[in-house]
Amino acid sequence: MNYGEFVGDVQGRTRLRSADEAEAVVANVFRAIAEVLPHRNVEEMGGSLPAELMVYLRGAHEEPDPYFDEHLFLGWVVSTIDATGSRDKTAGGLDLYAHYSGDEAAYRCESVFAALKPLIKDGHRQLILSALPEGIAELFARA
Amino acid sequence: MVTRLDTKIYDAATEVTWCPGCGDFAILRALKLALADLGIAPWQALVVSGIGCGSKLPDYTSINGFMTIHGRPLPIATGARLANPDLHVIVVNGDGDSYGIGGNHFLHACRRNPDLTHIVENNQIYGLTKGQYSPTSDKGFVTTTSPDGSIEAALNPLSVAIAAGATFVARGFAGEPKHMAQLIVEGIQHRGYALIDVLQPCVTFNRVNTYDWYRSRVYKLEENYDPADRLAAWLKAQEWEERIPLGVLYRSADSPSYEDQVGALKISSPVQSALRLAREPSPGQYEPLKAEFM
Numbered sequence: 001m002n003y004g005e006f007v008g009d010v011q012g013r014t015r016l017r018s019a020d021e022a023e024a025v026v027a028n029v030f031r032a033i034a035e036v037l038p039h040r041n042v043e044e045m046g047g048s049l050p051a052e053l054m055v056y057l058r059g060a061h062e063e064p065d066p067y068f069d070e071h072l073f074l075g076w077v078v079s080t081i082d083a084t085g086s087r088d089k090t091a092g093g094l095d096l097y098a099h100y101s102g103d104e105a106a107y108r109c110e111s112v113f114a115a116l117k118p119l120i121k122d123g124h125r126q127l128i129l130s131a132l133p134e135g136i137a138e139l140f141a142r143a
Numbered sequence: 144m145v146t147r148l149d150t151k152i153y154d155a156a157t158e159v160t161w162c163p164g165c166g167d168f169a170i171l172r173a174l175k176l177a178l179a180d181l182g183i184a185p186w187q188a189l190v191v192s193g194i195g196c197g198s199k200l201p202d203y204t205s206i207n208g209f210m211t212i213h214g215r216p217l218p219i220a221t222g223a224r225l226a227n228p229d230l231h232v233i234v235v236n237g238d239g240d241s242y243g244i245g246g247n248h249f250l251h252a253c254r255r256n257p258d259l260t261h262i263v264e265n266n267q268i269y270g271l272t273k274g275q276y277s278p279t280s281d282k283g284f285v286t287t288t289s290p291d292g293s294i295e296a297a298l299n300p301l302s303v304a305i306a307a308g309a310t311f312v313a314r315g316f317a318g319e320p321k322h323m324a325q326l327i328v329e330g331i332q333h334r335g336y337a338l339i340d341v342l343q344p345c346v347t348f349n350r351v352n353t354y355d356w357y358r359s360r361v362y363k364l365e366e367n368y369d370p371a372d373r374l375a376a377w378l379k380a381q382e383w384e385e386r387i388p389l390g391v392l393y394r395s396a397d398s399p400s401y402e403d404q405v406g407a408l409k410i411s412s413p414v415q416s417a418l419r420l421a422r423e424p425s426p427g428q429y430e431p432l433k434a435e436f437m
Contacts, residue, residue, distance in 0.1 A: 031355055035318070059358075066144070067172055067320035072354075075164030078346040079353040098347050102163025 003050040006115060013111035024080045029112040030056035032076035036064045036131045044127075048120045070135035077105040106139055113143035144321060146179035153178060153185055153204045160199065162270075166317030166343030166354075167197050170264055173320045174233070175204070177327035188231040191220040193240035196271045197264030197343070200235045214244030221257045221401070227414035228258070228402050231331060238265040242278040242298050249300075252336050253307035257401040260330040260337045263300065266345035267352050274348030284351060301380035304338045305373065305393055311337035312376065312393040316361050317344065318354050322389065329391060335400045342387070357387070364390035371395065 001009070011022035030053055034042075039060040046054055078101050117125055117140075129140055153175040161167045178188060185206045192198035194213040201208025207230075211219045216234045224232050241249055241263045252259065268286065269275040275288040279300065283292040304312045311333040315323035323341060330337035342357050368390070369375060376393035402408055411419075420428065 028355065031358070035358075065319050065321045067169075067176065067324070068318070069168070069172070069320075071164060071168035072166075072318060072320070075166065075344060075346050076354045078162065078164035079344065079350060079355075098162040101347065105163060 001050065001119060003052040006050055006053065006119075009115040010112055013114055014108050021080070025077065025108045026053070026112055027056060028076045028080050029109055031059060032073045033057065033128065033132075034060040035068050035076075036073070036133065037128060038062070038064055038131065041127045041131070045120055045124050048124065049116075064131070068133065070133045073133050073136045074102060074105045074109070077108050078102065080108065081105065109136060110139045110143045113140045117143060144176055144180060144324060146176060147182035148179040148184070150175040150179045153206055155203055155205050157202050159203050161196060162345075162347045164346040165196070166266065166341075166345070167200065167264055169317040169320045169323065170197070170235070170262065170341055170343060171200055171203055173315070173324040173327055174200075174235070174262065176320070176324035177331060178206070178231075180324070180328055181331060183231050183331070187229075188233060189220075189223055191216040191223065191232065191234050193236040193245060194271070195237040195240050195264075195269070196345075197235060197237040197266075198240060200264075214240050214246075214248065216240070217245060217248040217252045217259070217261065220259050221252065221255070224257050224259060224402060225405065225408070226412065228408060228412050229414075232259050233331070234259055234261040236263065237270070237277075238263060238267060238279045238300070239269050239277045241265075242300050242303075246278070250303070250307050253304050253309040253338070255401045256308070256310055256335040256398055258334055258336070260327065260333075261339065262327065262330075263338065263340045264343045265300070265340050266343045266349055267297075268345050268349040270345045270348050274345075281351075286348075299380060299383070300338070300340050301392060302377065305377050305380055309338050309393070310335040310395040310398045311391070312380070313337070313339045313391045314387070314389050315339055315341040316357055316389055317341055318358060318361075319389070322363070326391065329394075333394065334403075335395075335398055360385065360387045361389050362386055364388050364392070 007023050010026050016022045034057050037060050039062050042057045042060050081101050081104055129137055132140055189207040190201040191209045192201050193216045216236050220232045220234045267279045269277050274286050276284050276286045276293040278298040280293050281297050285292050301312050313326045315326045326339050330339050344354050370391045370393055379388050379392050382388055
């Protein structure tokens with residue numbers, strides 16, 4: 001599977017309107033993975049993944065921050081959900097957009113994981129699973 | 144990070160209402176880690192905040208908390224320190240509350256040097272009111288109140304702090320909680336005013352300064368960097384657009400704190416005096432007071 005096909009797969013799963021939006025989701029999920037996956041584990045996946053995805057993963061740190069948690073991971077993905085210029089959705093003090101953005105971000109993460117898992121070996125799946133923060137690992141396991 | 148206390152002692156049952164993915168979660172976590180690392184119990188500290196998303200933080204911990212009016216946490220925190228210098232007082236508020244509405248207090252806290260740790264949740268936008276440009280928004284930033292892009296130059300809080308006489312000036316990034324926790328530890332240990340400006344993405348209303356935007360720019364100060372060099376700190380504080388330094392930019396260990404120079408505190412603090420009166424009540428202790436007014 002090449003990069004374009006991977007983005008297309010994610011676009012289909014997330015039902016996003018454009019390939020650009022799907023590409024932004026892919027980029028942010030992979031960059032978030034790079035925040036938690038130790039750099040030494042990245043190159044092993046080079047043979048399985050499109051080169052474009054490896055560019056994101058190569059941003060991984062030697063020693064990832066041990067306190068990078070579910071909230072931080074989702075933060076990378078929530079910012080792909082477009083709100084700028086939209087109408088004010090405040091209802092009785094509850095911002096509905098913000099309220100549901102976590103669910104949407106989790107869904108987008110899960111969609112990228114579902115597209116990623118068939119491409120990599122079981123050992124690599126385990127490496128990613130063990131590196132992900134608790135709540136995100138559940139999404140990966142379920143995808 | 145092996146901490147002296149379990150961070151769970153700072154947890155509160157209150158439901159957190161920050162947006163999913165908000166950088167404030169990391170700041171809350173880093174604060175708990177820092178206090179646990181220093182072995183400071185919830186009742187030994189006070190967290191003072193203002194108004195804004197980040198200022199909801201005291202509600203989400205078991206630490207003593209005081210949510211003040213907009214922009215006023217620094218004078219109230221200074222008062223709390225003067226009343227009870229045994230308390231570790233930490234101010235947590237956003238860039239609007241700190242540098243906009245509370246800008247005057249910010250300047251005077253820098254020059255007075257009260258023993259406070261000031262953590263600024265700098266997301267470069269007013270988030271609670273749903274996205275207006277703030278004092279730290281970059282020029283050209285498009286928001287509901289700057290539809291053609293902000294025409295104002297952004298405030299550089301670190302430069303202002305150094306110029307105004309702050310004795311500890313640091314910058315953290317919400318995407319690196321461990322590094323931020325270490326900065327907070329150093330800020331609390333510093334005797335005097337410690338500013339820790341934390342770059343904290345607002346994932347809902349700021350679509351420019353995202354985690355990715357900061358990640359591609361931030362770097363940690365070099366090991367040979369000398370934070371005692373005020374001129375070097377000034378130059379570091381100018382870096383912004385392409386590369387943004389993280390760490391302790393400036394630290395002066397020699398300056399006395401505001402409390403050190405208040406003569407009355409050398410005898411006793413108001414809280415210590417009140418406690419002494421409460422613990423040792425005797426009619427005789429009021430005689431000098433009565434004599435004064437008779």
